[in-house]
Amino acid sequence: MTSLPQNSTPDLVKLAGVLVRCQPSRRAVVIEQIEAQAGASVEPESSEDALIVIIEETPTTLYLTEQITRIQNIQGVLSAALIYHHNDTAETGNKEMAS
Numbered sequence: 001m002t003s004l005p006q007n008s009t010p011d012l013v014k015l016a017g018v019l020v021r022c023q024p025s026r027r028a029v030v031i032e033q034i035e036a037q038a039g040a041s042v043e044p045e046s047s048e049d050a051l052i053v054i055i056e057e058t059p060t061t062l063y064l065t066e067q068i069t070r071i072q073n074i075q076g077v078l079s080a081a082l083i084y085h086h087n088d089t090a091e092t093g094n095k096e097m098a099s
Helices: 024-035 061-072 090-098
Strands: 012-022 040-042 050-056 077-089
Touching (some): 012 024, 024 050
Antiparallel strands (some): 012 077, 040 050
């Protein structure tokens, strides 16, 4: 698993959603390689040729861009597109959960 850069900000919650289209025959390998990346997971609701990838705790926009590029370069991936990006402070998130 790839580790996050040291300049990560622990009090800032960062989430990104990426839609990944892949060849159905390479699906298992693509999922394995995506989940080997730090903070990346494939949602179980994904379809045979379209994967919903959640990337958590991206320390910078550049790091997120590089992570999406790594996904695009996996053999069997046809496309990877950022479909959601959200930054929030951990404090705000904790207040919302307590409500």
